[in-house]
Amino acid sequence: MRRWLGPALVAPAFAYIALLVGLPVVLSLYLSVSDARVGSDTTRFVGLANFAGALQTPSFRGALIHSFLFTVISQALVIAGATLLALSLKEAFRGRGLVRLLVLLPWVAPISLGALGWKWLLDSLYSVVNWMLAAAGLVDPMNPPMWLGEPRLAMLSVILVHTWRTLPFATVILLAGLTSIPRDIPEAAAVDGGGFWRTHFTITLPMIRPIVLVALLFGVVFTFTDMTAVYILTRGGPADATQVLPSLAFFTGILGGDLSGGAAISLFLFPMLLLGAIVLLRIARRSEVT
Amino acid sequence: MRRGPARLVLRLIVVVFALALSFPFYWMALTSFKRTSDLYDLKNNPLLFNDPPTLEHWRFLFAETLYPRWLANTMLVGLAVVAITLLLAVPAAYGLARLTGRWGERAGIGMFLMYLVPPTLLFIPMSRLVAILHLQDSLWSLILIYPTFTVPFATWLLMGFFKSIPRDLEDAAMVDGLSRFSAFLRVIVPVSFSGLVTVSIFAFTLVLQEFVYALTFLSSVSKQTVGVGVPIFLIRGDVFYWGELMAACLVACIPVAIVYNIFLDRLIQGFTVGAVK
Numbered sequence: 001m002r003r004w005l006g007p008a009l010v011a012p013a014f015a016y017i018a019l020l021v022g023l024p025v026v027l028s029l030y031l032s033v034s035d036a037r038v039g040s041d042t043t044r045f046v047g048l049a050n051f052a053g054a055l056q057t058p059s060f061r062g063a064l065i066h067s068f069l070f071t072v073i074s075q076a077l078v079i080a081g082a083t084l085l086a087l088s089l090k091e092a093f094r095g096r097g098l099v100r101l102l103v104l105l106p107w108v109a110p111i112s113l114g115a116l117g118w119k120w121l122l123d124s125l126y127s128v129v130n131w132m133l134a135a136a137g138l139v140d141p142m143n144p145p146m147w148l149g150e151p152r153l154a155m156l157s158v159i160l161v162h163t164w165r166t167l168p169f170a171t172v173i174l175l176a177g178l179t180s181i182p183r184d185i186p187e188a189a190a191v192d193g194g195g196f197w198r199t200h201f202t203i204t205l206p207m208i209r210p211i212v213l214v215a216l217l218f219g220v221v222f223t224f225t226d227m228t229a230v231y232i233l234t235r236g237g238p239a240d241a242t243q244v245l246p247s248l249a250f251f252t253g254i255l256g257g258d259l260s261g262g263a264a265i266s267l268f269l270f271p272m273l274l275l276g277a278i279v280l281l282r283i284a285r286r287s288e289v290t
Numbered sequence: 291m292r293r294g295p296a297r298l299v300l301r302l303i304v305v306v307f308a309l310a311l312s313f314p315f316y317w318m319a320l321t322s323f324k325r326t327s328d329l330y331d332l333k334n335n336p337l338l339f340n341d342p343p344t345l346e347h348w349r350f351l352f353a354e355t356l357y358p359r360w361l362a363n364t365m366l367v368g369l370a371v372v373a374i375t376l377l378l379a380v381p382a383a384y385g386l387a388r389l390t391g392r393w394g395e396r397a398g399i400g401m402f403l404m405y406l407v408p409p410t411l412l413f414i415p416m417s418r419l420v421a422i423l424h425l426q427d428s429l430w431s432l433i434l435i436y437p438t439f440t441v442p443f444a445t446w447l448l449m450g451f452f453k454s455i456p457r458d459l460e461d462a463a464m465v466d467g468l469s470r471f472s473a474f475l476r477v478i479v480p481v482s483f484s485g486l487v488t489v490s491i492f493a494f495t496l497v498l499q500e501f502v503y504a505l506t507f508l509s510s511v512s513k514q515t516v517g518v519g520v521p522i523f524l525i526r527g528d529v530f531y532w533g534e535l536m537a538a539c540l541v542a543c544i545p546v547a548i549v550y551n552i553f554l555d556r557l558i559q560g561f562t563v564g565a566v567k
Contacts, residue, residue: 005470006389010397013382013441017404020419020438027415081307088303099304101551102312108550109315109543110499116521117314117539120321120532126329128317128336164311176558196296214562225408228501232521246410246502253414254506263414270411277403284399 031263038257050264059240060265063248066155070244071224074163078219079212081163082170087200089171090178100172107168115232118161122147122233151241154234158242162229166222170215177211178204210283217283221276225269245269315543322347322537329532347533357538359512360519363429364542367515368497370433375440375493376486382441383448384474388457398449404442409502417506431507432515436500440493447492447560451485452478488556495546516542 032050034043054060085103089096106114121129124146134141147157181204205212227246230236236243236251243251245268253262320337321329328334328341351357382401386394409416416435425431455478463473479486497515504518511523520538524531550557 006385006394009381009385010390013378013445014397014401016378017401017438017441020435021404021407021412024412024415024419027418028412031415031418084303085307088300088307093301097551099308100554101547102308104551104554105312105315105543105547108495108547109539110501110517112501112517112521113539113542114314116535117318120530120536121314121317126332126336131336164314168311172554172558173561176555176562211562218561221406221408225410227410231501231505246408249410250413250502250506254417259414259418266411266414269408273406273408273411276406280403280406281399 028263028267031260032267034260036259038259043260046260050260051267054261054264054268059243059248062240063243063245063265064268066242067224067244067246069155070159070162070230071220074159074166074223075216075219077159077163078167078170079216081167082174082215083205083212085167085171086174086178087204089175103171104168106165111165111226111228112232114165115161115229118157118164119148119233122157124149148234149238151238154238154242158230158233161233162223162226165229166219170219173215173218174208174211177208181207210286213279214283217276217279221273224272315540318536318540318543321532322534322540324533326533347531348537350531351534351537355524355534356511356514356519357516357524357534360514360516361541363513363519364498364515364517367429367432367436368494371436371440371497372490372493374433374437375444376490378437378441379444379448379489380479380486383445384452384478386445387449387452388460389470398446401442402446405439405446407439409439409500413502413506416503420507426507427509427513429508429513432497432500432504435503435507436497440496443496443560444489444493447489447557448482448485450559451482455481485556488553491549491553492557495550498542498546 033045033047035046035049036043089099089103121127127144127147129147130139130141130144133139134144139145145153148154185203185207225246227244227250230242230244230247231250234242236247245265249262249265252258252265256262320339323343323345324339325341325344325346328339329336331340334340383398386398386401388394390397420426420431420435423431423434425434459477459481460470460473463477464470468476499517500515501517504515505522508514508518511519514523516538520535520542524535524538
């Protein structure tokens, strides 16, 4: 009785996932080596032509570069900012609960709605960001920056919005790591004459390295595979300047009807996921042993 | 305990980050209560009410747009997905935590890895699958597909909860004559109630936050969820009605933020895959 109860309880969930994730993965591989389009009934096997074709188009190569820039810059900023913020939030103070709620907002809010808020904050005519920068004397009110209209600024805006969105998540994960360290270790270091910041950067942070890795891992995977901020803010524009791999796959496969081309572009996300999975497994294995 | 400049710097960092991260929501709130004439007058200080505040944007949003319908759609999909998630994840997590020994842990991590599979990898084959099942432009497509990311995370989190319950509890119940299955239903499920609530809340917020699948599968205006309806369909022509749009964002963001804040610590335990003890 007991021998089959375990598998019987586990089976439905695994069957559901195997069917609804496994099947699409197979279908995706099949589409990527075919010439399937919306509305055409016959499909042929075309080998790796879709991948080769994608690699040759400038829009794909642009998207690949933008995806890496988008991920690397935003997550570097996130880890730096989140470390600073988590260290500052570590100890209890009056109003900490409220601060945590405020800090958490960008991550909890649906990303499409947060990005819509930013579209209004960075509006070409009524941008409150520009108004504040002008009031501080940092930009010329007669000729304010077009945050979403100029290629380089648009990329910067998309990166900053994504940083804003993922920073809270990294912060709470790091905070969980920091509070798990026995208090007396940093205190002993402080007694030994290390200053506050020095203690933190030489003693505390190395101790929570696995946690930093966890925060970075989720941040990188969620950022590299996200298209929402780009889609809402710029639709990949101006002139593909902010196009990333997921948004390009969407425009090609769903809006353009080129299913096979879109599926091939999506599959370029796979190596990053594989890397993420391996890192996660290593962290889990290590914590299983200790 | 800590005195002097270091403490001051810490407080300053907290204030700067809290202001910068929450400012967009303050601006949403301000926009939603401002008169249109106030919003679009470049001579005004945008951070103040230059004209008296108004509820007009809120009235318009709820009375004359499809927004209430989208809220109801989101609610419906959310509740259905939570139900499916619990139905699949609770037994699976219990089985993995208690009855399957060593490979239970491995299978649990394997399940958790599925959570990393993003919609942007699968939306094209998923759209074919949805078409084959004749679920295009139906909320059922979301109810069917969303558990693919809620079940993995829920199973993983619940596995942790079940493991933290002492085995003696079920053993005692089984000595009292209950079968393992009824011991699970009558003893374990009630004890892990807070875990079930956490998982339900989390699954619901994942539904609320999802954008890519909903954008791909649904096309009718009346079928939208809040996450897609507001940024894509509440914009009429080229005109952005920012007052209504920002009110619509706030309604979806603030309640979730408050609930989320309450259950945060438990969620974080799940994300840190045991790296925090």
